[in-house]
Amino acid sequence: METGAVFPQLPESEPRRAPEGDGGNGSVDGDATRNPFAGLVSHLRASWLSGKTRPMEYRMAQLKALGRFLDDKKQEILEATASDLGKAPFEAELSEILLCKNELHETLNNLSCWMKDEQVDRNLAMQLDSAFIRKDPYGVVLIIAPWNYPIHLFLVPLVGAIAAGNCVIVKPSEVSKKTEKLVAETLPGYLDKDCFAVVTGGVQETTRLLENKFDYIFFTGSPPVGRIIMTAAAKHLTPVTLELGGKNPCYVSDTCDVTNVARRVAWGRFFNAGQTCIAPDYLLCTIEMQEKLLPALRKAIDDFYGPNPRESPDFGRIVSDKQFQRVQRLLGSGRVAIGGQTDEAERYIAPTVLVDVQPLDPVMQEEIFGPILPIIIITNMDEAIDFINSRERPLAVYAFSSDDKVVNQVLERTSSGGFCGNDTLMHVTLPSLPFGGIGNSGLGTHHGKFSFDTFSHHRGCLKRGMGWERLNAPRYPPYSQQKFGVIRATSKVTRKSDCTLL
Amino acid sequence: NPYAGLVSHLRASWNSGKTRPMEYRVAQLEALGRFLDDKKQEILEATELDMGKPSFEAFFSEILLCKNELNVTLNNLSHWMKDEYVDKNLVMQLDSAFIRKDPYGVVLIIAPWNYPIHLFLVPLIGAIAAGNCAIIKPSEISKNTERLVAETLSCYLDSDCFAVVTGGVPETTRLLENKFDYIFFTGTPPVGRIIMTAAAKHLTPVTLELGGKNPCYVSDTCDVTNVARRVAWGRFFNAGQTCIAPDYLLCTIEMQEKLMPALREAITEFFGPNPRESPDFGRIVSDKQFQRLRAMLGSGRVALGGQTDEAERYIAPTVLADVLPSDPAMQEEIFGPILPIVVIANMDEAIDFINARPRPLAVYAFSCDSKIVNQVLERTSSGGFCGNDTLMHVTLTSLPFGGIGNSGLGRYHGKLTFDTFSHHRGCLHRSMGLETLNTPRYPPYTQQKLGLLTTTFEVKRRGTCTLL
Numbered sequence: 011m012e013t014g015a016v017f018p019q020l021p022e023s024e025p026r027r028a029p030e031g032d033g034g035n036g037s038v039d040g041d042a043t044r045n046p047f048a049g050l051v052s053h054l055r056a057s058w059l060s061g062k063t064r065p066m067e068y069r070m071a072q073l074k075a076l077g078r079f080l081d082d083k084k085q086e087i088l089e090a091t092a093s094d095l096g097k098a099p100f101e102a103e104l105s106e107i108l109l110c111k112n113e114l115h116e117t118l119n120n121l122s123c124w125m126k127d128e129q130v131d132r133n134l135a136m137q138l139d140s141a142f143i144r145k146d147p148y149g150v151v152l153i154i155a156p157w158n159y160p161i162h163l164f165l166v167p168l169v170g171a172i173a174a175g176n177c178v179i180v181k182p183s184e185v186s187k188k189t190e191k192l193v194a195e196t197l198p199g200y201l202d203k204d205c206f207a208v209v210t211g212g213v214q215e216t217t218r219l220l221e222n223k224f225d226y227i228f229f230t231g232s233p234p235v236g237r238i239i240m241t242a243a244a245k246h247l248t249p250v251t252l253e254l255g256g257k258n259p260c261y262v263s264d265t266c267d268v269t270n271v272a273r274r275v276a277w278g279r280f281f282n283a284g285q286t287c288i289a290p291d292y293l294l295c296t297i298e299m300q301e302k303l304l305p306a307l308r309k310a311i312d313d314f315y316g317p318n319p320r321e322s323p324d325f326g327r328i329v330s331d332k333q334f335q336r337v338q339r340l341l342g343s344g345r346v347a348i349g350g351q352t353d354e355a356e357r358y359i360a361p362t363v364l365v366d367v368q369p370l371d372p373v374m375q376e377e378i379f380g381p382i383l384p385i386i387i388i389t390n391m392d393e394a395i396d397f398i399n400s401r402e403r404p405l406a407v408y409a410f411s412s413d414d415k416v417v418n419q420v421l422e423r424t425s426s427g428g429f430c431g432n433d434t435l436m437h438v439t440l441p442s443l444p445f446g447g448i449g450n451s452g453l454g455t456h457h458g459k460f461s462f463d464t465f466s467h468h469r470g471c472l473k474r475g476m477g478w479e480r481l482n483a484p485r486y487p488p489y490s491q492q493k494f495g496v497i498r499a500t501s502k503v504t505r506k507s508d509c510t511l512l
Numbered sequence: 513n514p515y516a517g518l519v520s521h522l523r524a525s526w527n528s529g530k531t532r533p534m535e536y537r538v539a540q541l542e543a544l545g546r547f548l549d550d551k552k553q554e555i556l557e558a559t560e561l562d563m564g565k566p567s568f569e570a571f572f573s574e575i576l577l578c579k580n581e582l583n584v585t586l587n588n589l590s591h592w593m594k595d596e597y598v599d600k601n602l603v604m605q606l607d608s609a610f611i612r613k614d615p616y617g618v619v620l621i622i623a624p625w626n627y628p629i630h631l632f633l634v635p636l637i638g639a640i641a642a643g644n645c646a647i648i649k650p651s652e653i654s655k656n657t658e659r660l661v662a663e664t665l666s667c668y669l670d671s672d673c674f675a676v677v678t679g680g681v682p683e684t685t686r687l688l689e690n691k692f693d694y695i696f697f698t699g700t701p702p703v704g705r706i707i708m709t710a711a712a713k714h715l716t717p718v719t720l721e722l723g724g725k726n727p728c729y730v731s732d733t734c735d736v737t738n739v740a741r742r743v744a745w746g747r748f749f750n751a752g753q754t755c756i757a758p759d760y761l762l763c764t765i766e767m768q769e770k771l772m773p774a775l776r777e778a779i780t781e782f783f784g785p786n787p788r789e790s791p792d793f794g795r796i797v798s799d800k801q802f803q804r805l806r807a808m809l810g811s812g813r814v815a816l817g818g819q820t821d822e823a824e825r826y827i828a829p830t831v832l833a834d835v836l837p838s839d840p841a842m843q844e845e846i847f848g849p850i851l852p853i854v855v856i857a858n859m860d861e862a863i864d865f866i867n868a869r870p871r872p873l874a875v876y877a878f879s880c881d882s883k884i885v886n887q888v889l890e891r892t893s894s895g896g897f898c899g900n901d902t903l904m905h906v907t908l909t910s911l912p913f914g915g916i917g918n919s920g921l922g923r924y925h926g927k928l929t930f931d932t933f934s935h936h937r938g939c940l941h942r943s944m945g946l947e948t949l950n951t952p953r954y955p956p957y958t959q960q961k962l963g964l965l966t967t968t969f970e971v972k973r974r975g976t977c978t979l980l
Contacts, residue, residue: 059867061891100957104965112971119974130910141908146893148916225917237712244708247701247720249921254715270947277954314955324955399527412944421939423529425614431941433950439969440609442598443938448616449693453717455936468923470911471889473899476880479738482901486745487782487792489568497572501907503580506587 050207051222054150054177057204063175066125072172075200077114080107083196087161090188096327101282106161113166116441116458117173124462135500140473145466147175149225156231157186157329158285167228170461177205184212185330224248233450251454251464254447255377256404260290261394261420263411264299271410272306278434280361283326284381288406290434291378293385294394300385308348311361320358328357337380343373395423403449408434427451518675519690522618522645525672531643534590540640543668545582548575551664555629558656564795569750574629581634584909584926585641592930603968608941613934615643617693624699625654625797626753635696638929645673652680653797692716701918719922719932722915723845724872728758729862729888731879732767739878740774746902748829751794752849756874758902759846761853762862768853776816779829788826796825805848811839863891871917876902895919
């Protein structure tokens with residue numbers, strides 16, 4: 011795209027580079043005060059270039075060490091997350107240990123298969139050649155994790171990054187302080203310090219970190235910060251995965267088992283005190299269904315947490331004062347039908363259901379990320395679908411109906427990262443399903459083999475013979491019709507005709 | 513925002529769902545095929561006017577390869593579109609778990625001038641196949657092709673869902689103010705950064721097919737004649753204006769001595785004693801590009817070729833010897849019919865040289881010894897790789913085509929183009945009943961419940977079998 015016009019100049023602070031924008035596999039120079047993490051990134055890059063992360067045995071050893079970290083530090087992880095966000099040990103064990111070990115085992119069980127060159131179909135001209143996809147690591151990758159599932163959301167990507175042969179910097183969230191400290195102090199003891207590091211800090215440190223060139227950036231967090239990350243990545247043409255968020259709608263049709271729906275929705279909404287990127291964010295149903303759901307939700311909450319959830323050991327707390335105040339403000343939307351109690355000292359917000367909520371209310375303007383479930387009244391499924399489609403594409407769409415056709419319609423006519431019919435959250439517990447957003451809720455997918463694929467470059471490779479030059483003769487000038495005929499015959503892909511016979 | 517109306521219109525069409533049925537997509541793809549058939553002559557003429565592209569080359573790259581991609585897609589679309597069922601754990605045995613392929617919505621394809629039909633049409637095939645609406649922005653540099661596409665393509669495609677936008681940098685900048693659901697860009701790294709930065713504002717996923725200096729290592733153990741022909745072909749095809757062309761050679765001084773006469777012979781065989789008179793050798797696309805290339809002829813020493821004609825924008829097939837890493841020809845992607853040779857002492861030095869530079873779109877290695885080819889593959893990193901030939905790896909629709917690092921991100925061709933333009937949506941459909949299966953997960957939490965959950969959810973580590 012060159013017509014002589016001048017393109018915007020890259021910013022002055024651009025570090026010194028070799029021609030074409032980066033020093034080969036790209037370390038960045040700069041003195042320590044200007045770029046405090048340059049030395050660390052350099053060190054990891056040197057380790058990567060040495061090739062030590064390439065052998066399968068090395069990667070398996072690091073992955074097994076990660077497994078030992080989870081086993082040895084289980085108690086500390088439960089305590090840290092309990093301290094950070096009142097996470098019930100059961101929930102922590104499920105999300106921070108069990109699901110992580112599943113990903114680890116899935117990877118360890120399949121790594122040798124995933125790493126293999128994938129042979130591909132060849133055309134006539136290449137029958138004697140070797141054509142395959144080689145899985146190469148990217149190099150030095152950065153994983154930035156949030157506070158709500160503070161082990162899981164760095165560790166699961168890390169499993170993929172290690173499996174694919176990369177070196178990694180892990181940046182856990184400073185908001186979940188105890189977990190951050192645990193990770194910073196203990197994780198390096200399990201992994202090869204030449205290839206893996208933990209960096210701590212807040213916005214400022216992350217900004218400095220992002221001045222460096224990484225070969226992949228994996229970010230989980232909010233959309234506004236996702237934009238910042240992608241803009242920073244663009245300077246170095248660094249590929250990214252962004253696991254963001256949004257308001258996950260939950261449509262409940264008139265044809266359903268109200269008791270079951272109430273339990274499954276309440277579970278998804280109030281797990282981790284609502285601080286879950288894939289939690290059902292708001293309900294869409296008819297006024298008749300709302301009438302039925304409210305008592306069912308009240309019963310579910312009572313079954314789960316007792317008459318006073320504040321006394322239940324199984325219900326979490328809000329992670330910080332700032333988040334508490336933000337979520338508390340949302341209680342003013344509509345009318346509190348269930349719950350609504352708060353305690354600032356404990357950062358407790360009761361499992362809450364809001365009714366008479368209008369689309370313009372505060373609770374409908376941002377991702378709730380707390381234990382509040384607003385109900386929006388619609389008259390029918392079409393209206394619900396239109397409502398969903400007039401808003402940003404969420405990480406998950408939920409639809410409850412005894413009628414499969416209704417579930418399928420919602421799936422068909424909406425667009426979201428993932429989808430679950432007749433339940434909440436569960437689709438992300440299966441490593442064989444890709445997990446990721448679309449539009450405002452993110453880009454890229456991971457879990458299971460998708461994590462390995464995310465962190466590896468699929469390199470198209472062709473190996474030909476040094477001889478057999480006669481086979482190449484038709485392609486060389488001087489060009490002729492006859493030569494073209496041969497080329498066409500050996501390389502064309504024909505349209506398979508539709509067979510109209512039975 | 514001059515394009516807001518157009519983007520709105522396409523978005524409304526997409527929201528209407530008209531691009532979703534397979535029959536619709538097949539019809540649009542078949543129309544693309546008719547465009548290639550009906551307009552074949554015009555395409556050959558336009559690309560010849562734009563850069564002296566020989567008809568044979570245009571037929572191969574702009575028609576045949578495009579039709580291959582079309583046919584692979586038409587042959588397989590119903591299969592690619594299907595929901596992919598996935599493995600389930602114990603607790604989900606009665607559920608339906610699958611990956612749904614959803615379109616992104618309204619996508620933007622920005623193409624460059626060097627293969628001006630191919631480089632918008634092949635991505636467009638995937639975009640249509642995946643159910644999107646698309647805006648195509650062909651390059652204003654290949655003026656004749658741009659006009660052809662702008663004037664005729666819309667007659668073949670549904671104008672509610674597909675549009676061509678023309679213009680230069682200002683128009684593209686305005687276009688990028690709009691939110692797209694995917695942006696597919698082929699061009700240079702600096703512009704790639706601009707595109708990705710613009711995309712970041714809307715969290716728009718991108719594929720960037722960029723460029724770099726593709727190294728070509730020639731070991732001492734090779735058939736010099738064959739190597740010279742294959743390298744010359746790759747370098748001088750389209751007068752060197754190919755993103756995956758071998759950009760520079762790495763070999764020992766002894767191999768340089770042997771290669772030189774072989775390259776001379778190959779060039780003469782291909783283009784005759786005066787390539788300027790050959791109908792099979794192209795021209796440089798613009799005066800600006802011509803001057804940029806001519807300035808490189810001062811690097812090292814002209815061993816072969818070196819003649820130029822400004823009026824015709826002709827640069828002879830040229831080989832430069834004694835080139836130093838600091839020379840101008842080694843500072844940027846050449847993108848012209850000039851092949852510098854950089855002398856190294858051995859394979860290790862060649863690999864270090866390659867690894868000290870930005871990762872290219874392709875690495876080439878020539879050797880009779882397959883261990884050497886494998887070493888170069890193993891110890892370098894690039895978009896793609898070809899051993900003992902040039903360019904050919906991108907003609908196979910089953911291989912991913914894309915860059916890494918400075919040479920780009922994302923990949924396409926064949927099914928991968930469909931995958932690029934579709935969102936893989938993880939879906940689980942459970943039963944409304946069977947609530948007892950869910951009870952272990954609900955509070956009040958107990959050890960017993962945790963034990964049950966673990967049993968039904970866990971993925972066990974398979975023991976490594978040490979028996980034969």
